Amino acid sequence: MSTPAAPSFEKAPPTAAGGAPLLRIADLGVTFASAAGPVHAVREVSLDLHAGQVTALVGExxxxxxxTALTLLGLTRDRGTTVTGSAMFDGVDLVTAPDRTLQGIRGKRIAMVFQDALSALNPVYRVGAQIAEAIQAHEQVGKAEARRRAVEALAEVGIPQASERADAYPHEFSGGMRQRVMIAMALSCQPELLLADEPTTALDVTVQAQILDLLLRLKEERGMGVLIVTHDLGVVAETADRVAVMYGGRIVEEASCEDLFADPLHPYTWGLLGSVPPIDGPKPERLPAIAGAPPSPTALPDGCSFRSRCPHEFSACTGLPSLEAATTGAGDRHADRCWLPDEQARAVRHVGEGRIGLAPKPAPAGDHGRPA
Ligand SMILES: Nc1ncnc2c1ncn2[C@@H]1O[C@H](COP(=O)(O)OP(=O)(O)OP(=O)(O)O)[C@@H](O)[C@H]1O
Ligand SMILES: [Mg+2]
Structure with missing residues (x-):
């Protein structure tokens, strides 16, 4: 029996979270120029991503x-776009690093699965060749070795008959399989950090579960850090170690996954959680939606961006609350950007039908006594 080829995905020992972060995002801001005026897409975003940990970025x-994810790879660097703050990765600030430096990191040390898998693949190249090309762009390997690694990457993400399928074009794959091809391409250079933007949206639940299992396995086996971008709290619950909730370009709550679901502190988070069907018990006929619409990024209100939709708005909310962090009993960081003191938030938080949701907006709110 011949010796099996060495796996292309070397197993790295999982790194315990809590040490120095793999990536430290500090005060990140992204403003696009548009005919309607500046678009404040990302504001004051600070977040640590750790090796061996899945962080979910969730929001409408x-x-x-x-x-946020694209900016980490320098993919929002257009004329007219202003990026502020920093994103430190192994001593390199991804916000200010020269393009050449970023090219050496992008795809190799930090890889991304884009939101739209079909448009991210070149329709006129066979998928195996595309993955092999990505490998050769970053590593000094010959064509045959790159091809071998591409086939192995496809097999690793569960594509059957990978060596034959490597010769197929993107349109010859189903949506779920194409998503796996994208993930294979992203993982082929063994990145330390994977940015996965809605990696399972539009896939049926079985395929979704398989892809999420794959990401979790690679996190465990390689100690890879993962930032998963999603609007699906089911995906968050299944995969995330930590969760950051975004609203109007800002992080409004950040906590461990357990804390976010068990003890959410921001009224927007309650709304998000309330619009998810309960896991057990009878399904309600209509799920409560958060009334109103998010603010336009070209006309953001002063203070808390959620206040016009918040049932608990009071006088302080015209001022911008800071992302105030507390340490939980288990020693985890739990931060939220709301003027309601935590105890008061817990007291007014509406829990119904076995899950947490938003209470109906009451008549003009009283002042909760917190100074602005
Ligand atoms: N290149 C651009 N120029 C101008 N505005 C932009 C640009 N890219 C994004 N935006 C705006 O920035 C805001 C944030 O967009 P973003 O794509 O990050 O949203 P998202 O949270 O990923 O939403 P979705 O869940 O729909 O993918 C939106 O208002 C969007 O219209
Ligand atoms: Mg998006």
Missing amino acids: SGSGKSV
């Missing part, structure tokens, strides 16, 4: 999730 459409 337009909240700035994709722009």
Whole structure:
């Protein structure tokens, strides 16, 4: 029996979270120029991503999730776009690093699975060749070795008959399989950090579960850090170690996954959780939606961006609350950007039908006594 080829995915020991972060995002801001005026897509975003940990970025459409991820790879560097703050990765600030430096990191040390898998693959190249090309762009390997690694990467993400399928074009794959091809491509250079933007949206639940299992396995086996961007709290619950909730370009709550679901402190988070069907018990006929619409990123209100939709708005909310962190009993960081003192938030938080949701907006709110 011949010796099996060495796996292309070397197993790295999982790194315990809590040490120095793999990536430290500090005060990140992204403003696009537009005919309607500046678009403040991302504001004051600070977040640590750790090796061997999945962090979920969750929030409504337009909240700035994709722009945050794209900015980390220098993909929002257009004329007219202003990026402020920093994102430190192994001593390199991804915000200010020269393009050449970023090219050496992008795809190799930090890889991204884009929100739209079909448009991210070149339709006229066979998928195996695309993955092999990505490997050769970053590593000094010959064509045959790159091809071998590409086939292995496809097999690793569960594509059957990988060596034959490597010769197929993107349109010859189903949506779920194409998503796996994207993930294979992203993982082929063994990145330390994977940015996965809605990696399972539009996939059926079985395929979604398989892809999420794959990401979790690679996190465990390689100690890879993962930032998963999603609007699906089911995906968050299944995968995330930590969760950052975005609203209007800002992080409004950040906590361990357990704390976020068990003890959410921001009224927007309650709304998000309330609009998810309960796991057990009878399904309600209609799920409560958060009334109103998110603010336009070209006309953001002063103070808390959520206040016009918040049932608990009071006088302080015209001022911008800071992302105030507390340490939980288990020693985890739990931060939220709300003027309501935590105890008061817990007291007014509406819990119904076995899950947490938003209470109906009451008549003009009283002042909760917290100074502005
Ligand atoms: N290149 C751009 N120029 C101008 N505005 C942009 C640009 N890219 C994104 N935006 C705006 O920035 C805001 C944040 O967009 P982003 O794509 O990050 O949202 P998202 O949270 O990923 O939403 P979704 O869940 O729909 O993917 C949106 O208002 C969007 O219209
Ligand atoms: Mg997006």
